[in-house]
Amino acid sequence: MSDMAADMDGHELNKCLGLLALSQTEVAVRLGVTTRTVRRWQAGEQKIPRWVIELLGAWNQLQLRNLPWGADLETFWFGDENQIRSHHDHDEALMQIVQRVAARRGPAVPWRVNLRDHSATLGSISVRFYRLASNSFSLASYSRSDLQPDINRDKTLIEDAVAAFAAAVSQALHTKPNQAWDE
Numbered sequence: 001m002s003d004m005a006a007d008m009d010g011h012e013l014n015k016c017l018g019l020l021a022l023s024q025t026e027v028a029v030r031l032g033v034t035t036r037t038v039r040r041w042q043a044g045e046q047k048i049p050r051w052v053i054e055l056l057g058a059w060n061q062l063q064l065r066n067l068p069w070g071a072d073l074e075t076f077w078f079g080d081e082n083q084i085r086s087h088h089d090h091d092e093a094l095m096q097i098v099q100r101v102a103a104r105r106g107p108a109v110p111w112r113v114n115l116r117d118h119s120a121t122l123g124s125i126s127v128r129f130y131r132l133a134s135n136s137f138s139l140a141s142y143s144r145s146d147l148q149p150d151i152n153r154d155k156t157l158i159e160d161a162v163a164a165f166a167a168a169v170s171q172a173l174h175t176k177p178n179q180a181w182d183e
Helices: 010-020 024-031 035-043 050-064 073-077 081-103 155-175
Strands: 112-114 119-122 125-131 137-144
Touching: 010 024, 010 035, 010 050, 024 035, 050 081, 073 081, 081 155, 112 155, 119 155, 125 155, 137 155
Parallel strands: none
Antiparallel strands: 112 119, 119 125, 125 137
């Protein structure tokens, strides 16, 4: 769950869009709604749907952490609604993982992150990531050399790996904002 309030008014929406540096048109495209709908939300003529508030909250939290969010340009260009929804779901899930790990005061132990190899390792555990066209990342695989992999048993460790990888991506993008994090 994001840090956004249960309800959002037009003023709060405008503030949120300012933080994300999104225009009416840009947010409409990213959300798959019309600019007229965004204007109605901003004017208070139409209630902002819960899913929009949650997604904007996730985007704001990712933005504050200097992490990429949203679908890539090609996805919007070709109007791939399923892919856009997948990106929305990914952004919310990534933010939830990062927030859960932050609530635990960060990863329990330091992970070794290799952005070029798209991996995070901790002893016998290796978690690999895909780099997305939007410059974000998603989980690719996880393995263990000491035990049979068990996602349920190792969920906390995998979340820690995601948070450690996110921190490394954030640092790389902060240092070199116009480059991909694995260059």
